Amino acid sequence: MHTSFVVFNIIGLAIIVIAAFRIGVKVSKASKREAPEAQNKVTPEESFAKNNEKFKYGTFTDARDGETYHTVQIGNQVWMVENLRFKTEGSYAPGNEEENVKTYGRLYTWTAALNIPSEYTEQSPAKDLNMYHKIKEDNYQGIAPEGWHIPSLKEWEQLMDNLPAKSGGKELRSESAWLNPGTDSLGFFALPAGYRFDNGTYCQFGKRARFWCKDEYGKSNAYRLSLTINSMDIEGVYRSDAISVRCVKNV
Structure with a gap:
């Protein structure tokens, strides 16, 4: 050999x-x-109670369904501390389990979040100029309760201005539910509700949070804020995806 x-x-x-x-x-x-x-053994209930003690959350009741939400002031903005739970066409339970709605809210397509016809999933609302200009106005309500609205890109960026430079979003993530707990130093209490594709597939429950912005991003996308266990960004996703809605109070 x-x-x-x-x-x-x-x-x-x-x-x-x-x-x-x-x-x-x-x-x-x-x-x-x-x-x-x-796994993170801190329950959302424990984390929320700790936050409530620290931030002295306010409350608001949605007259449409009697759901009560806690609120927090961050800078010059007042945000709901919980994801919207209002049930409507185009909304879904996170992970396809209704029991998740109480803690994680519901997931909405972009058109459901903006309360506009589903035909605008793949075309600009500019087809209806009156509706298009209404969406562009400040405090566009969409599916939000009276006195609240769907955040604009500018409002999400304003929230992010309260974070340190090069933040990975830990200041917005709850201390519970995430594998890599957040510090939740602003009281925003972001929970990883995941998202739903238009083919009915549910993804990333317990791992990722996505929140709609009212602004379009191209022909069939819209902006969203995304949080993972170590990152944060604002990008476009398909309007047919169903993700969380956080409401901000009218000014």
Whole structure:
């Protein structure tokens, strides 16, 4: 047997062993992340009670269905501390489980959030100029209760101005429900309700939060604020996706 052949086999075996070791490490890390002891054991109720003690939340009752929401002032804005729960066509329960609505609110398509016909899922509301200009006005109500409205891109950016530079959004994330707990230093109490695609698939419940903005982003998209366990951004997503709605008080 040639020496080169033996060396070749030894090198090949070494590569296989190293690859297997790396895969084993990845599997081990993944298992630890998914292990019960690695999960966030702070309940939303415990986290909320702590926040309420600290921020002295206000309250508001939606006259349409009697749902009461807590509120918080952040800078010059007043936000609902909870995701909207108002049930309407084009709204869904997070994770496709109605029991999640009480804590996580409902998920809405963009047209449901803006309370406009579903035909505007893939075309601009500019087809109806009166409606288009109404949406552009400040304090556009949409599906929000009376006295509240769907946030604009500018209002989301105003909220983010209260965060440190290069923030990953931990100041907005609740201390509960997230695998990587937030500090929730502003009392916003963002929970990971996930989202729903238009094909009926529910994704990222317990892992990601997305909130609608009233502003369009291209022909069939709209802006949204997204929070993950370590990041925050504002980008466009399909209007047919169903995501959370946070309401901001009229000024």
